[in-house]
Amino acid sequence: MFSTVKDDMSIESTLISKERKNAKFPVEELTNVWDGGKEETELRRKIVKLFEDDPVLKSPPICTMTREERFTKATRKSAYIYRNLIPNNGLHPGSREFEHFSRAMPIENNLLVHMIAFIPCIKSFGSQEQVAKWLPLALNLNIIGAYAQTELGHGSFLRGIETEATFDKKTQEFVINCPKVSSMKWWPGDMGLNANHALVMANLIIDGKEYGMHAFIVQIRDLSTHMPLPGVTVGDIGSKMGFEAIDNGFLYMKNVRIPRENLLNKNSEVKPDGTYVKKASDRLMYGSMVNLRVNLPKSQAIDVLAKACTIAIRYSAVRRQGLLNPGGAEVAVLDYTLQQHKLIPQLATVYATKFAGEGIIKKHQAFLQNMAKGNISDLAEIHALSASFKASVSEQCTEGVEVCRRACGGHGYSQASGLPFLLCKITPSCTYEGENTVLYLQTARYLVKCASKQAADLPESIAFLVQPIQDMKGSITSLDNLIICFKNSAALCVQGVSKKVNEMSNKGLAMHEVWNKSSVQLVKSAKMYVMQYIIGAFVSFVTEVKCSEPIKEILQDLCCLYGLHYINTHSGEFLKLGVLSAHHCTLAEETEIQLLEKLRPNAVGIVDAFDFTDSSMESCLGAYDGNVYERLFDMAKLSPLNKEKVHQESYRHLRPFLLEGRDILEGVKSKN
Ligand SMILES: CCCCCCCC/C=C\CCCCCCCCCCC/C=C/C(=O)SCCNC(=O)CCNC(=O)[C@H](O)C(C)(C)COP(=O)(O)OP(=O)(O)OC[C@H]1O[C@@H](n2cnc3c(N)ncnc32)[C@H](O)[C@@H]1OP(=O)(O)O
Numbered sequence: 001m002f003s004t005v006k007d008d009m010s011i012e013s014t015l016i017s018k019e020r021k022n023a024k025f026p027v028e029e030l031t032n033v034w035d036g037g038k039e040e041t042e043l044r045r046k047i048v049k050l051f052e053d054d055p056v057l058k059s060p061p062i063c064t065m066t067r068e069e070r071f072t073k074a075t076r077k078s079a080y081i082y083r084n085l086i087p088n089n090g091l092h093p094g095s096r097e098f099e100h101f102s103r104a105m106p107i108e109n110n111l112l113v114h115m116i117a118f119i120p121c122i123k124s125f126g127s128q129e130q131v132a133k134w135l136p137l138a139l140n141l142n143i144i145g146a147y148a149q150t151e152l153g154h155g156s157f158l159r160g161i162e163t164e165a166t167f168d169k170k171t172q173e174f175v176i177n178c179p180k181v182s183s184m185k186w187w188p189g190d191m192g193l194n195a196n197h198a199l200v201m202a203n204l205i206i207d208g209k210e211y212g213m214h215a216f217i218v219q220i221r222d223l224s225t226h227m228p229l230p231g232v233t234v235g236d237i238g239s240k241m242g243f244e245a246i247d248n249g250f251l252y253m254k255n256v257r258i259p260r261e262n263l264l265n266k267n268s269e270v271k272p273d274g275t276y277v278k279k280a281s282d283r284l285m286y287g288s289m290v291n292l293r294v295n296l297p298k299s300q301a302i303d304v305l306a307k308a309c310t311i312a313i314r315y316s317a318v319r320r321q322g323l324l325n326p327g328g329a330e331v332a333v334l335d336y337t338l339q340q341h342k343l344i345p346q347l348a349t350v351y352a353t354k355f356a357g358e359g360i361i362k363k364h365q366a367f368l369q370n371m372a373k374g375n376i377s378d379l380a381e382i383h384a385l386s387a388s389f390k391a392s393v394s395e396q397c398t399e400g401v402e403v404c405r406r407a408c409g410g411h412g413y414s415q416a417s418g419l420p421f422l423l424c425k426i427t428p429s430c431t432y433e434g435e436n437t438v439l440y441l442q443t444a445r446y447l448v449k450c451a452s453k454q455a456a457d458l459p460e461s462i463a464f465l466v467q468p469i470q471d472m473k474g475s476i477t478s479l480d481n482l483i484i485c486f487k488n489s490a491a492l493c494v495q496g497v498s499k500k501v502n503e504m505s506n507k508g509l510a511m512h513e514v515w516n517k518s519s520v521q522l523v524k525s526a527k528m529y530v531m532q533y534i535i536g537a538f539v540s541f542v543t544e545v546k547c548s549e550p551i552k553e554i555l556q557d558l559c560c561l562y563g564l565h566y567i568n569t570h571s572g573e574f575l576k577l578g579v580l581s582a583h584h585c586t587l588a589e590e591t592e593i594q595l596l597e598k599l600r601p602n603a604v605g606i607v608d609a610f611d612f613t614d615s616s617m618e619s620c621l622g623a624y625d626g627n628v629y630e631r632l633f634d635m636a637k638l639s640p641l642n643k644e645k646v647h648q649e650s651y652r653h654l655r656p657f658l659l660e661g662r663d664i665l666e667g668v669k670s671k672n
């Protein structure tokens with residue numbers, strides 16, 4: 001319907017090619033470092049290609065589809081992936097290939113909560129017999145389960161959850177009830193339309209006595225008709241800011257009866273006579289959340305920011321607007337120091353959080369191995385670290401994506417840029433798997449407890465909180481000094497708020513009031529604690545990684561930039577704590593600006609090294625060829641509103657005024 005408008009040779013494509021020629025490092029090697037080795041890069045590309053070449057997984061750009069179409073396509077693709085593509089290609093969970101799935105998955109898919117929460121919960125909370133019964137069914141999608149914990153009235157405060165599971169000795173069943181509207185399960189992914197089972201977190205009641213939150217497998221839909229079972233009211237909660245392909249659901253249960261065996265009973269059991277047997281710590285009930293807080297940040301936040309950086313940096317390298325040199329040619333907006341100051345620190349955030357996250361995954365794996373042997377002594381430490389890490393990463397990356405979006409000017413507001421989609425995808429990561437403020441407070445609770453102990457009684461990673469403050473020798477801009485600066489700040493923050501807490505409670509104030517009155521500083525302490533962890537982990541990675549000198553230099557520069565950018569945006573905190581002087585802050589600012597200038601020629605190369613395919617980004621601004629304007633025009637042509645030259649409804653409503661206008665204008669014309 002629209003005529004084609006094409007430049008013979010787009011200037012934008014030429015500009016981005018020049019950028020690539022100017023890069024001062026081997027891009028492929030940085031990709032290998034990012035992936036964890038050359039073989040991993042090859043494997044990832046193989047898996048991505050397998051998914052991208054598959055005709056079943058192709059669909060129109062998401063910005064041209066309705067919610068209904070997006071949900072339908074996502075379900076069709078997900079069912080195919082889990083039942084055909086994965087088993088037919090021998091890609092089993094736990095295999096090396098599996099590590100690369102999140103990069104290969106279509107841009108929209110669902111059944112994820114079934115895969116990442118329902119299945120792992122069966123494994124964590126189920127006895128051997130229960131795992132043997134439920135796991136194969138779940139892996140084959142014979143049953144599809146949601147993780148139904150949050151209710152309309154309660155999400156964060158789990159002790160307040162209202163859904164009840166009352167044991168009926170006579171029938172050897174649990175009776176599941178949502179006593180009030182506020183007790184209805186609300187939000188669980190995959191539950192609204194696709195799930196036929198749910199892992200329901202409910203308050204266990206035996207003979208009138210409450211035993212707290214436990215996990216039950218509840219069938220909610222008939223397996224042959226998919227109709228809700230008696231007593232079950234279930235559906236989709238409606239349109240959201242994002243995740244439109246996912247059927248986040250509501251679930252209201254009235255006298256739903258399930259067999260006694262459906263209480264997942266690895267950690268606690270109800271005997272036929274109603275005796276309650278506790279086999280392990282109550283805290284293991286929270287294990288599923290720790291697992292997700294450790295493992296989700298990579299795919300749900302860090303990769304999302306990496307994509308946003310790719311889009312914004314490629315676009316900024318070809319978008320020419322204004323002059324730097326009076327009388328000269330228009331410049332790429334990436335040449336403005338202020339544009340570099342927006343975007344390049346986001347790149348540093350991607351690298352810092354990715355490598356720090358890998359450290360936490362390793363720590364968590366070690367914890368799981370110990371737990372299998374009955375040792376959960378590191379639980380509090382891993383809970384505190386994973387809670388604040390999830391909070392900090394989701395917060396930094398969400399802010400970063402919005403910075404990238406705005407850095408693309410007007411086009412960043414267009415769905416065709418891919419950036420609104422990324423922003424809507426990343427924003428809820430600050431809320432799900434534990435609302436960030438609530439998570440920071442959990443970390444702070446642990447840190448304050450640690451502050452009253454001796455270094456020898458604390459885990460190695462925490463002992464610095466109670467040890468003497470270290471001196472910085474030499475420039476603030478060295479990586480060693482950055483670590484010292486952040487460690488000192490975290491220690492002083494924690495000690496300061498602990499002192500405040502003690503003083504207030506010594507004055508007789510109730511602990512809950514003390515806590516509320518100190519909460520602003522408590523959250524700040526948790527943030528500083530996790531920042532020192534992230535910086536420390538990034539520095540260790542940069543120091544130890546085996547790579548060529550140019551790559552090492554880029555990583556060192558990004559590492560330094562990450563620390564300095566944080567200092568410069570929070571300098572008041574560092575000055576207030578007395579960790580840095582005004583002179584240090586001035587130097588930190590100058591050095592950051594120098595680093596931006598140094599990294600600028602490599603910026604396109606660094607985002608190329610993330611190696612996102614065009615189809616994994618669906619972005620007219622971020623495609624590899626830099627051909628932004630033609631792509632924007634082509635995408636606009638696909639808008640469903642452009643299906644016909646004249647939109648009948650717009651014409652119908654406006655026609656009377658247009659006819660008036662025509663008559664007036666024709667009258668004027670005939671007078672003339
Ligand atoms: C063939 C298979 C193929 C598979 C293919 C897979 C392909 C994969 C591809 C891609 C993967 C990526 C895809 C991802 C897609 C993601 C989509 C989005 C998913 C979103 C899913 C979201 C799910 C959810 O949101 S679930 C709900 C989460 N809810 C929460 O997190 C609630 C937060 N609240 C809490 O955690 C707690 O209740 C609380 C701690 C805030 C409560 O506080 P309080 O009452 O004060 O504490 P209490 O309960 O009394 O606790 C007392 C002590 O326990 C300690 N503690 C608390 N929490 C924990 C914990 N987690 N671990 C350990 N200990 C804990 C607490 O500190 C107290 O200790 P103390 O010693 O007494 O001080």
Ligand SMILES: Cc1cc2nc3c(=O)[nH]c(=O)nc-3n(C[C@H](O)[C@H](O)[C@H](O)COP(=O)(O)OP(=O)(O)OC[C@H]3O[C@@H](n4cnc5c(N)ncnc54)[C@H](O)[C@@H]3O)c2cc1C
Nearest residue numbers: 147149150154155156187188189428431432433434435437
């Ligand atoms: C996209 C998405 C997917 C989800 N998927 C699932 C799922 O699959 N399964 C599931 O069970 N749930 C799911 N959830 C729900 C999610 O886990 C909860 O929304 C989340 O845990 C936050 O709880 P809340 O909504 O009750 O927030 P609230 O706790 O009500 O938060 C509201 C405000 O109160 C503040 N606040 C709360 N408590 C405190 C406190 N103690 N001190 C200071 N401030 C406080 C918070 O900081 C926040 O500012 C999902 C949510 C989203 C958005």
